[in-house]
Structure formats: structure tokens, C-alpha cells
Amino acid sequence: MTAETALAPKHSPRDYKSDIKPVWCPGCGDYSVLGSITKAFSELNLDPENVAVISGIGCSSRIPAYTDCYGFHGVHGRSLPLAAGLKVARPDMTVLVASGDGDGFSIGGNHFMHACRRNVDLTYVVMDNRVYGMTKGQASPTTEPDWDNALTPGGSGISPFRPLVIALAAGANFIARGFSGDQNGTAKLLKEAIEHPGFSFVQILSPCVTFRPDQKTWKDDVHDAAVDPTDEIGRAARRLMTDDGFNTGVLYKGEREAFQPPIGEATATVADLEGKFAL
Amino acid sequence: MSTLDINNIGEFLAHAHALEAEAASQYADLAEQMEVHNNTEVAELFHKLAEIEGKHIGKIDDKAGDTPIPHIPPWEYKWEGGQSPEAVVDMDAHYMMTPHHALRMSLKAEERAADFFQRIADNTTDEEVRSLSAEMAEEERDHIKWLNEWLKKYPEPENGWDEDMDPPMLQE
Numbered sequence: 001m002t003a004e005t006a007l008a009p010k011h012s013p014r015d016y017k018s019d020i021k022p023v024w025c026p027g028c029g030d031y032s033v034l035g036s037i038t039k040a041f042s043e044l045n046l047d048p049e050n051v052a053v054i055s056g057i058g059c060s061s062r063i064p065a066y067t068d069c070y071g072f073h074g075v076h077g078r079s080l081p082l083a084a085g086l087k088v089a090r091p092d093m094t095v096l097v098a099s100g101d102g103d104g105f106s107i108g109g110n111h112f113m114h115a116c117r118r119n120v121d122l123t124y125v126v127m128d129n130r131v132y133g134m135t136k137g138q139a140s141p142t143t144e145p146d147w148d149n150a151l152t153p154g155g156s157g158i159s160p161f162r163p164l165v166i167a168l169a170a171g172a173n174f175i176a177r178g179f180s181g182d183q184n185g186t187a188k189l190l191k192e193a194i195e196h197p198g199f200s201f202v203q204i205l206s207p208c209v210t211f212r213p214d215q216k217t218w219k220d221d222v223h224d225a226a227v228d229p230t231d232e233i234g235r236a237a238r239r240l241m242t243d244d245g246f247n248t249g250v251l252y253k254g255e256r257e258a259f260q261p262p263i264g265e266a267t268a269t270v271a272d273l274e275g276k277f278a279l
Numbered sequence: 280m281s282t283l284d285i286n287n288i289g290e291f292l293a294h295a296h297a298l299e300a301e302a303a304s305q306y307a308d309l310a311e312q313m314e315v316h317n318n319t320e321v322a323e324l325f326h327k328l329a330e331i332e333g334k335h336i337g338k339i340d341d342k343a344g345d346t347p348i349p350h351i352p353p354w355e356y357k358w359e360g361g362q363s364p365e366a367v368v369d370m371d372a373h374y375m376m377t378p379h380h381a382l383r384m385s386l387k388a389e390e391r392a393a394d395f396f397q398r399i400a401d402n403t404t405d406e407e408v409r410s411l412s413a414e415m416a417e418e419e420r421d422h423i424k425w426l427n428e429w430l431k432k433y434p435e436p437e438n439g440w441d442e443d444m445d446p447p448m449l450q451e
Contacts (some may be wrong), residue, residue, distance in 0.1 A: 008350040014304065026312040026372035038354050181370065185361050186356040209370060216370060 009045050013038035016048060017070040025133075029180030029206030030060050032126050036178070036204075037067070037096065039187035044094075044194060051094045054083040056108055059134045060100040060127035060206070077108030080115040082126065086121050091260055092193060095121075104142040105161050112163075116170035119198040121258040125190065126163065126201070127180070129208035129215065136213035150212075163203055165240045168233065168252055173198030175236070175252040179222040180206040185248070192250060198258040205246070218246070225249035256271040283357060283398040285412075286405045292348045294399075294416060295339045297356055298392060302365040303332035309372060309381075324381050332365075335418075342411065346419035364391035375441045379433040386426045393419035 003258050016038040024030050041051060051069040055061035057076035064071025070093075074082045083097045104126045115124065126208055130147070132138040139152050141161035148155050167175050174196040178186035186204055193200035205222065207215035229250040236252040243251075285291050338425035358364060367384045396416035403409050 021311045021315050024312075026309070026316065026374050026376070027286075027370050029370070031308065031369060036321075043352050109305055182361050184353040184356070184358075188352070212338065219370070 002163070005277065007098050008082035009042045011042055011048065012047070013042045016041045016051075016068055018066055019044055020022040020065050022066050024059060025208075025210045026063070028059070028133075029129065029204075029208075030063070030127055032180040032183045033060070033125070033186065033204050034063060035183045035204055036140065036180075036186040036190055037063070037125070039099075039184070040190035040194060041069075041094075043191050046094055048075045050092065050184070051096070052083075052086055053096050053098060054079050054086065055098040057134075058100040058103040058132070059129075059208075061097055061103055063098040073188075074183055076102055077106070077111060078102070080108060080111040080122070083122050084115060084118065084120045087122055088261055089261075089263070091263075095123070096190075096194065097122055097124045099124065099126045100133075100140075101130060101142045101161075101163075102128060102132045102140045109161075113166065113170040116172040116199055116201065117169050117248055119171055119256050119259045121175055121197055121199070121260065123193045123200045125193075125203065126203050127200070127206040128163070128203050129206050129212060131208050131211045133208045133211055135260070147212075151203070162240075163201070164243065164251065165237070167201045168236055168240055171256065172201045172252075173242070173254040173258070174200035176200075176202045177248050178202060178204045179218065179248055180204055181219045181222070182248070189248075189250065196253060196254055198254070205248075221246045222248050225251060229253045281394070283359075285357065285399050285401050285408060286403050288346055288405065288407050288411070289349050289401075290351075291399065291405075291412060292339060292343045292346060293351050294356055294382075295396075295411075296336060296343075296348055297351070297353075297363045298363050298395070299332050299339060300337040301363040302367075302388065302392075303329050303336060305366055305369065306332060309367070309369065312372060313374070313376075318374060318376070320376055321373075321376055321381050324378050328381075328385055340451045363387065364395040373441055375443060377433065377436050377440060379430065379435050382426055382430050382433060384424065386430070389419050389422045389426060393423060 023040045024074045049070040053064045053067045055064050055069045055073050056079040064073045072082060079097050079099055083095050087095045105230050113128050128217050129140055130140055130142045144156040145157050147160060174193055176193060178189045189202055205218055207218055223246060225247040231253050298435035307417060310322045313322035313325060355361045367388045371384055393416050395420060396412045400409050400412040400416055439444045
């Protein structure tokens, strides 16, 4: 008997990877996040045909191409409405949304808040490297104000966006932070996020080795959250407001019921809908 | 360094299997990354390392014979720091890395693996685990010798090996 038989999941992590070779820079944290996602899917025993990975635009948003399940590489900042539409229409599917700090918090910032508020049963994974990597290194919403580089000499001077605090205030039902350097720990977080009902938000610190080589020190900065997850929103707020940005683990687990409207009878066929969009 | 107690042959085999499987998978991924960036020499080297680790998986399955290997979720292995000791630190990868850097990455991983198996052998109360783990530690030490020999053919490149006159990603 081998590891593939005794009590092993139906599908190995490798089964969720497509044959397309990623074009990320070698050393990029997103490779590891892809590994965490496929490990979580495997441990959850999900059939690939019952999973969809939806994304917007950016380095991290390439993930649907690299996973072997349903996928949609959508419009910049618009991954969440696409995913919410899919989930309410097909509540039987597991829908994971992949984004980055620019796509998720700037271009898609408004959708982020309202996705938290609606609390559709989605898992939102934001690979945060505090920079726009794909467009060559501009400061993003989470960039430190004093990050000095060729495009923002002396730093932007702007206070960074605090996604976990915003998520809590807007109504997200599960809030966690992981680190790409801890692939297995992040896989565990993602499994828990997918299992938790409602909108789960997981920020994953994922260094950009090309434009932010300084982030290589993150492996020494991250630390396990000192206290257990809380379902008490006041405690969670205090905790997230005083957060140093490197606490990892589940930081809030709420009990709000997920939004799922009743599914009525179809009023049009797919062909009817396609007809409406025909030029 | 913390003690490492594995006192059950099934649990030991699961760890050994996962350690080699993670290394094989990671080398295969690194080979793909180098192919994408047209670093064919290092891609070939990573493919070779992946193939070697793949053979090690086969060896462990042979040693397991009829012994069931339990499934352990990735985050429940007794790895120091949560990651397999033979996993390379992929943040150290660079699109212009040379065979020297690839072999150095691999050497560090093999050293961690040898230490891992030796610590199990030193701490376990199970004689079968002790014997097999000591054997695995010895095998890893053989790989270390072999990698050191291989490294002699690829001395450390001079500073500036990563300077690209026409970098693919440049702030303008």
C-alpha cells in the first residue's frame, strides 16, 4: 500500500494544476500560494468540476490559467461580482476568487467592501506584495508611505489601506492572514476559509522579488497570531486596529448567515441570452 | 533545535514519502520556471534533480512494502517551521541563476533532510524507525557528498552574474 491509497484524498494537489507553465518571476511568492490552493482543494476532497477560480487582472490573477478546474480571468477589479454571480446561480460549486493588492483594493476596492457586506459564500484570496508588479513597480494601496523607488522618489507619503480592518467593518464573515513562505500553513488557512460559510477573506503576504527585494525579510517578520480566533466583533476590531501587519492565522470568525437568494425557474435559455449579446 | 519524536513506522514512512515527493515536485516546478525564462542549462539541472528525487520516492515505497502509509494533511507533518526540510527556498530562485546556485540550493536542502532523519534516529523509541531513519540519513549524506563533488565543476560565479543589460522588468 502506498501514500496514494490509504485514506488519501481522491485528487492530489498536482491534479488541480494545469499544464500551463506559470510566467511569474522565479522566486515570486505566488508560486507557493498556487501550491497552497491546490493542497487545500486536495484536502477538501473537491472534484475539479465542482470548483471555479475567478480572478481580475495582475500577476496573481493569472492563477485560473494555472489551475485545472473551472476558471475565469476577468476584468480588472471585477473578480468579486463575477464570482458572486456564479455562486448565487450555482451554490453547489466551490468558488475561490484570486486577486492582488492593486486589483483587489484599488481598482476593485468598491466591490471588495460590498462583497464583504453581501456575505455570499466565497473565499477571497488576495496575494499582497504591496506593489503593482505586472505594470513595473508602482506603489499600490498597501505600499508603505516611505517606500523609496524610481517611480515615487522619497515614497508616496500616503497611509496604506488596511484591508483586514475594512473587511471587518464591511461585514466579512472570516478574516485571516497567511504568508507565502509558509505554504502548508497557508493551505490550512485556505481550507478553513473555504469551509467557513459566507464571505471569507484571506490576505496572503506574497513577496515580489523583482520590485520589492526588501520583502525577503518577511520570513523573519511574520509570526503566529498571539491569541485564538474570535467571533466577537469588538475584540476583533481592537485586534485588527493594533495589528502590526505580520500576524498570521485566523483573526476573526463570524457567525453571519451567508447570503443566498432562492433560485427560481429559468426564464430564458442560454441561447436566448447569447442572442441578446449578439452583434 | 526541538526534539523530533516519530515512534511509528507508518508515520515515519509518511514523512519520508512526503519529504521526497515535495522535493521532486518543487524541482520540477523550478525546472519549468527556468524553461519559461530560457535558462535551459539550469532547467535541465532541476529536471535531473526532480528525476533523482522521484527515484527516492520509489525506494521508499519499496521499503514500505505492505506497510500502510497513512495520509497526513500537509500542515500536520512534524517539519521544523512547517515546511519539509528537503524543500528548497524558492524565494532564492532567480531567472539568471547558474548551476552553481541551483546546486547550492539543493545542497542546503539535502543537509536539512540528513539532519531531519538523523534526529528521528536519535530520538525514536521504535527500533524499525531508528534503523530505517539512520539508513535514510546516511543516504542523504551520500547525496551531500555527491553534490559537493558536482559543485567543484561549477565554481561560484563572479559578482554581477545577475546583471541583465536588457532586463524583462525595469522601471522606466
